[in-house]
Amino acid sequence: xxxxxxxxxxxxxxxxxxxxxxxxxxxxxxxxxxxxxxxxxxxxxxxxxxxxxxxxxxxxxxxxxxxxxxxxxxxxxxxxxxxxxxxxxxxxxxxxxxxxxxxxxxxxxxxxxxxxxxxxxxxxxxxxxxxxxxxxxxxxxxxxxxxxxxxxxxxxxxxxxxxxxxxxxxxxxxxxxxxxxxxxxxxxxxxxxxxxxxxxxxxxxxxxxxxxxxxxxxxxxxxxxxxxxxxxxxxxxxxxxxxxxxxxxxxxxxxxxxxxxxxxxxxxxxxxxxxxxxxxxxxxxxxxxxxxxxxxxxxxxxxxxxxxxxxxxxxxxxxxxxxxxxxxxxxxxxxxxxxxxxxxxxxxxxxxxxxxxxxxxxxxxxxxxxxxxxxxxxxxxx
Amino acid sequence: xxxxxxxxxxxxxxxxxxxxxxxxxxxxxxxxxxxxxxxxxxxxxxxxxxxxxxxxxxxxxxxxxxxxxxxxxxxxxxxxxxxxxxxxxxxxxxxxxxxxxxxxxxxxxxxxxxxxxxxxxxxxxxxxxxxxxxxxxxxxxxxxxxxxxxxxxxxxxxxxxxxxxxxxxxxxxxxxxxxxxxxxxxxxxxxxxxxxxxxxxxxxxxxxxxxxxxxxxxxxxxxxxxxxxxxxxxxxxxxxxxxxxxxxxxxxxxxxxxxxxxxxxxxxxxxxxxxxxxxxxxxxxxxxxxxxxxxxxxxxxxxxxxxxxxxxxxxxxxxxxxxxxxxxxxxxxxxxxxxxxxxxxxxxxxxxxxxxxxxxxxxxxxxxxxxxxxxxxxxxxxxxxxx
Ligand SMILES: Cc1cc2nc3c(=O)[nH]c(=O)nc-3n(C[C@H](O)[C@H](O)[C@H](O)COP(=O)(O)OP(=O)(O)OC[C@H]3O[C@@H](n4cnc5c(N)ncnc54)[C@H](O)[C@@H]3O)c2cc1C
Numbered sequence: 001x002x003x004x005x006x007x008x009x010x011x012x013x014x015x016x017x018x019x020x021x022x023x024x025x026x027x028x029x030x031x032x033x034x035x036x037x038x039x040x041x042x043x044x045x046x047x048x049x050x051x052x053x054x055x056x057x058x059x060x061x062x063x064x065x066x067x068x069x070x071x072x073x074x075x076x077x078x079x080x081x082x083x084x085x086x087x088x089x090x091x092x093x094x095x096x097x098x099x100x101x102x103x104x105x106x107x108x109x110x111x112x113x114x115x116x117x118x119x120x121x122x123x124x125x126x127x128x129x130x131x132x133x134x135x136x137x138x139x140x141x142x143x144x145x146x147x148x149x150x151x152x153x154x155x156x157x158x159x160x161x162x163x164x165x166x167x168x169x170x171x172x173x174x175x176x177x178x179x180x181x182x183x184x185x186x187x188x189x190x191x192x193x194x195x196x197x198x199x200x201x202x203x204x205x206x207x208x209x210x211x212x213x214x215x216x217x218x219x220x221x222x223x224x225x226x227x228x229x230x231x232x233x234x235x236x237x238x239x240x241x242x243x244x245x246x247x248x249x250x251x252x253x254x255x256x257x258x259x260x261x262x263x264x265x266x267x268x269x270x271x272x273x274x275x276x277x278x279x280x281x282x283x284x285x286x287x288x289x290x291x292x293x294x295x296x297x298x299x300x301x302x303x304x305x306x307x308x309x310x311x312x313x314x315x316x317x318x319x320x321x322x323x324x325x326x327x328x329x330x331x332x333x334x335x336x337x338x339x340x341x342x343x344x345x346x347x348x349x350x351x352x353x354x355x356x357x358x359x360x361x362x363x364x365x366x367x368x369x370x371x372x373x374x375x376x377x378x379x380x381x382x
Numbered sequence: 383x384x385x386x387x388x389x390x391x392x393x394x395x396x397x398x399x400x401x402x403x404x405x406x407x408x409x410x411x412x413x414x415x416x417x418x419x420x421x422x423x424x425x426x427x428x429x430x431x432x433x434x435x436x437x438x439x440x441x442x443x444x445x446x447x448x449x450x451x452x453x454x455x456x457x458x459x460x461x462x463x464x465x466x467x468x469x470x471x472x473x474x475x476x477x478x479x480x481x482x483x484x485x486x487x488x489x490x491x492x493x494x495x496x497x498x499x500x501x502x503x504x505x506x507x508x509x510x511x512x513x514x515x516x517x518x519x520x521x522x523x524x525x526x527x528x529x530x531x532x533x534x535x536x537x538x539x540x541x542x543x544x545x546x547x548x549x550x551x552x553x554x555x556x557x558x559x560x561x562x563x564x565x566x567x568x569x570x571x572x573x574x575x576x577x578x579x580x581x582x583x584x585x586x587x588x589x590x591x592x593x594x595x596x597x598x599x600x601x602x603x604x605x606x607x608x609x610x611x612x613x614x615x616x617x618x619x620x621x622x623x624x625x626x627x628x629x630x631x632x633x634x635x636x637x638x639x640x641x642x643x644x645x646x647x648x649x650x651x652x653x654x655x656x657x658x659x660x661x662x663x664x665x666x667x668x669x670x671x672x673x674x675x676x677x678x679x680x681x682x683x684x685x686x687x688x689x690x691x692x693x694x695x696x697x698x699x700x701x702x703x704x705x706x707x708x709x710x711x712x713x714x715x716x717x718x719x720x721x722x723x724x725x726x727x728x729x730x731x732x733x734x735x736x737x738x739x740x741x742x743x744x745x746x747x748x749x750x751x752x753x754x755x756x757x758x759x760x761x762x763x764x765x766x767x768x769x
């Protein structure tokens with residue numbers, strides 16, 4: 001039942017009927033893997049900073065971490081929109097791992113010609129206020145800066161850092177996280193969001209590459225893209241919980257689902273979910289059509305609009321749907337015991353990360369106003 | 383979650399060709415000054431405009447060529463309607479016929495009905511209204527009481543309809559009437575019939591809306607004769623047919639672009655350098671609109687495959703009309719202005735005030751006509767398995 005919505009795109013692709021649908025197979029495999037390994041114990045442990053070793057090993061063995069690394073570079077080479085579907089499924093499962101961050105960081109590093117190391121990856125800075133400077137030194141670079149809220153931070157194996165050289169060139173550097181100075185922080189879902197201080201960190205020249213077009217100006221758009229996909233997965237799971245609860249819980253001699261007030265709350269939530277899914281689909285489709293991480297500078301500029309729409313719309317839906325599903329669950333949903341919070345705490349965190357709604361809404365608003373009312377239609381119509 | 387079928391739907395090449403055609407047509411109309419976009423919408427009735435749109439091949443496009451159509455896909459029609467809406471074109475004369483009556487007649491009508499009615503619809507010369515609501519049957523449509531009783535070669539209809547938009551200026555209605563017992567599920571005994579408003583036995587009385595316009599009506603039937611070949615589908619099949627008609631009625635871009643011209647005026651009124659709040663609020667509206675376009679296009683794809691996506695249509699209408707109703711509220715928050723009827727079109731300020739005035743008075747209907755928000759939520763809840 002739960003895989004229905006996200007596999008929709010896969011079903012409707014004009015796939016020739018006889019061919020096996022690779023993406024459906026991968027998604028099914030991913031679902032099975034998450035089902036087996038994202039147990040209540042794993043989730044509870046992750047909230048206390050216990051790394052889910054078995055889950056991560058299974059994800060790596062299935063090749064999912066290398067989904068965005070091309071086959072010729074030793075990766076899995078999934079079509080970019082399929083990789084995003086896997087990310088949605090992992091978020092449906094509330095898998096407490098940096099799968100999305102690893103996929104993106106691995107894809108970017110491989111794109112610059114770098115060898116992707118084993119283990120988990122993450123990336124930063126993740127907001128506009130933070131920046132890293134890189135100064136050329138004999139044999140390498142010296143990095144400086146303070147970066148807040150790096151996803152998974154010290155828990156990840158390596159960090160892909162975005163830096164700007166003293167002469168303005170955007171760079172990426174891959175640095176083992178155990179060589180770094182971290183302060184531990186967590187988001188509302190108890191996911192690590194560590195603070196990094198770099199004061200004159202020297203890295204070898206071959207650990208630093210020119211930034212590809214996809215992250216020339218930083219990781220904000222890519223981060224917003226993956227968080228919007230994750231939010232669709234978490235929204236779906238939150239609604240699944242609520243529908244189940246409304247059917248099972250009885251009051252006044254009937255199940256909650258028979259009360260019109262409850263029906264209308266859930267119908268409203270379903271509308272936000274459907275719209276958020278369409279927004280995330282839009283971004284996924286355009287990103288994939290543009291070549292995913294390999295998109296050139298011009299395509300990256302064009303992708304600003306659909307990514308902003310996706311993050312703004314999924315973020316808005318996150319707040320509304322989370323409020324509704326908690327209302328439907330009553331006190332039970334307010335407990336640690338009930339798993340609803342694994343989805344809703346993520347929604348409340350993810351909507352703020354890599355730019356909240358107002359950040360992306362303002363991006364859209366400025367873009368649209370600068371072009372004038374008559375030009376808007378062209379962007380919407382096609 | 384039970385899946386909603388909002389599949390990504392690519393536009394076929396013919397849809398892009400249709401886009402070129404409709405844009406050329408609209409450019410001509412605007413150049414000739416036949417209508418003022420900030421003061422009109424798809425619920426503006428202009429028979430001349432519709433005739434010209436028909437001549438330009440923009441009506442009944444999905445019909446077979448033998449009935450005057452072009453056998454184009456519902457996606458080409460989707461593109462044409464979206465373009466007309468975005469341009470604020472005055473489409474009400476042909477809108478109902480093009481959106482739902484023609485597809486209904488094609489699927490369920492007699493050969494005579496198809497031959498006589500579909501070609502003039504496609505030419506933009508034959509207009510339709512919807513005869514569903516009655517004084518005691520609003521949201522509860524199954525409660526219709528207008529009766530049809532058997533007579534030689536047809537049915538005699540007696541009763542009344544209400545809120546019938548354009549009944550005073552269209553040629554036909556499709557009416558839902560009672561031909562038998564409702565049965566236990568209340569959906570039995572209903573039949574859809576085509577009513578020719580030029581024939582005796584039917585009279586139309588105006589009801590002015592709150593803006594003072596004569597748009598909807600009461601319609602009275604007294605032994606009005608419906609010949610057998612003006613019945614849609616089989617006797618008693620009315621509920622089933624009306625349900626599929628509502629998927630056409632509820633899922634189109636007219637459920638979220640009704641006040642698009644106001645959004646355009648708002649952007650121009652704010653200008654190229656919005657302040658932070660203006661940028662955020664305008665950006666939010668557009669983040670709502672873009673996914674709606676995608677959802678509605680998906681439903682057009684399902685309709686094209688001959689499916690009847692009742693729940694998806696209700697989702698588009700619920701989410702879409704909620705958006706439409708927000709546009710004037712956001713607009714007046716961002717640009718403090720006193721809305722003014724017919725303030726003229728000399729400059730952006732006048733156009734904005736005018737568009738705002740018309741939209742504020744129009745907006746309450748968005749979440750009523752075609753089924754209320756609450757009825758949509760009921761349909762969605764059923765789709766979620768809650769009822
Ligand atoms: C501008 C305009 C044009 C129209 N044109 C046409 C037309 O051309 N042809 C036609 O047939 N009809 C037309 N209608 C009628 C329209 O379809 C009805 O207004 C609509 O179906 C609601 O019916 P009602 O007005 O009787 O309201 P009611 O059904 O009396 O509803 C009043 C309120 O109660 C709520 N309500 C009712 N039942 C329930 C329930 N079970 N649960 C929860 N809430 C409920 C409704 O949602 C609404 O908020 C038009 C309406 C408007 C406003």
